[in-house]
Structure formats: structure tokens, C-alpha cells
Amino acid sequence: MSSFFDRLFGRTPPPSARTAKERLQLVLIHDRTDLSPAILETLKDEIIAVISRHVDIDREGVEINLTQSQRENRLVANIPLLDAPSGGRKRRK
């Protein structure tokens, strides 16, 4: 039934093998590094807090992800910095 509505609204689910692969890649990073999704959330908040103490950041734009390539796992943090409020050039926004 839900697949009828999916088609009605133009949403077809991706082929299941693709879903399987994405799920596996994510679960394996957690398995291999012993970094559970819950700990990862806490880690993200702490990283944002620490960096914010030293420099202004755009919290909305923060991306912290786990990636996997070959058998190497990485925590990748992408943190947009804001110009200082005093001095410097005005932020274009």
C-alpha cells in the first residue's frame, strides 16, 4: 500500500541492494571503531562547544561525519567559521 502512495507522489524506493550497502557501511564503521551513534552525537556537541570557545562558528553549517574508504575509517568535521564581529570585513550574508 505504501508503495502505491510512493508512486503517486513520485517517490520510488531505491533498489534494496543500495540500501543494504549504505546500511552496512554505516554499521561497520560503528562496529570497527566501537563508536556508537549515541557517543557520536555527544562527540559532535563537544567538538562544537570546544571550537566555539576559540572562534565563532556557523553552527547550522557544521557537518561531522564518519567515512570509510578501503579499511580506513575517518571522523571528518567540516566547520564553517564566521568573521569576528569587531574589525575585519563585514560578513556577506
Place this chain on the structure above:
Amino acid sequence: MPGKVVTITSGKGGVGKTTATANIAVALAAAGAKVVCIDGDIGLRNLDVVMGLENRIVYDLVDVVEGRARLKQAMIRDKRLPDLSLIPAAQTRDKAAVSPSDMIRVCNDLRPDFDWILIDSPAGIERGFRNSIAPADQVLIVTNPEVSAVRDADRVIGLIEAEEKGPGYLVLNRVKIELVKRGDMLSTEDVLDILAIPLLGVIPEDEGILVSTNRGSPAAMDDKNRAGQAFRNIARRLKGEDVPFMPLEDNKNFLQKLAERFTKAG
């Protein structure tokens, strides 16, 4: 040249370790090598029955380890392929009866007389698994293109790398090419992306495997069986030959496929 110990393991149960061990052993022996298989699954023996040698068991691995029998007494020579032998597991004992150093000792005793020593590891990552990888020169990781099998394979790869027995060599078993094409089964490339270990072989799903187990006659003995052919290719790659991977499409020709389409639509 002393024999090479190859352990076949997987993590997940039921993915085809025993089938792979039996068939690779047959393929190697049929090509002229002296091969002995060891069933590492103490308490749940299966390699004997898959190889069709279940009626010939007198002594087993635990008898040897505990000194009740010599290696040669426990060894069963396959009458169809005299260069192929089996050392069966004990059926009424548990895995604590054998230790990793016992396995290393047994394999060292076998090395002078055999080219290949294949160990069929039990499922899991406990004692039986550790026993089976202890003497290994090379480890094969058997898995299926399926989420839990691949997850368990990944764990095992991590464990063998930690023991400095890596990298594992991947045997991807029970691939259904039609499902892969439909996007409902992980492809070989998907599994390689995820596990990132070298590929030793891909075995198509094949009803002939069930038949061969029913008869106790491994499919690698049958020239016409496609899974058997894939196992024969694996045996050649183990020996260092560069064998191209066979296409996994089934052999039906165009007219047969067309006929099927009409009968299904009707």
C-alpha cells in the same frame, strides 16, 4: 616443498565454508596435489558428510590430540581421489578438547607429506575459530552477498588482521546474478567496496550443490557444474595462476529465455 595451511572461515554460519573446503580440496587433488582436509568443527562435524566419507571414520582429530591414535590412523583416504585425505572432527566432544597449539603441532606433522592442508573452521569467533586460524599460512573468508554475512565477515577480517594472518582472501558464495541485476542483491563490487580484501573467487548459487551434498560427491568433481567450475578456478588461483572470473549469467540461450518469458506472462 612443505605443505601450505589454508584456513577457510567466515564468522557467519551456513555461508558455505564446508562446501568450499570440500570442493577446493577436490579441485586441488584432481590437479595432482597431495591434499589433507581437517574438520575444525569439534562437536558438529560436517566435512565428512559433504565429502561422502562419513562411513569411514574410525579415529578423529581429538583422538590424535589426546594420543589415542596416530595421524595416519585418523586420516581417511578418498577412494575416488587417492591424493585427497580427511581428518574428521570428533562428534561427541567440545571445542575445548583442542587448543591452538595442538592444531599448530598437527599441521607441522602434516606439512612434510602434503602440498595443501585445508582447515574447515567452525562458525563464530571463539575457540574453534581460534584453533583453526592458529596454524594458517593463508585465510579464506567465505561470505554471502547479504547484510549479516558481510557484517560478520568484516569482524573476522579485523580479528585475523589483529593476529597478523591477514589479509583474508574473499570467496563470495551463492551469488544470484538475476537478483544482482535487479538491484536486490549486493554485487561483487559492492562487497569488495565494503570489505576491501583481495577477491579469490565468486560462486554462483547452484542447485547442483545440494545434489552434490545429497550424494556426498563434491561438485568440483563434475565437469558440467558451474559452481564446481568456480571452485576449480579458485584452486588454480590459490596456486598462483591468473584465472579470469567467469561470467555469472546462466547458460540458457536466447530462445530458451524467450520461451520462458511467454510461459510466465501467460
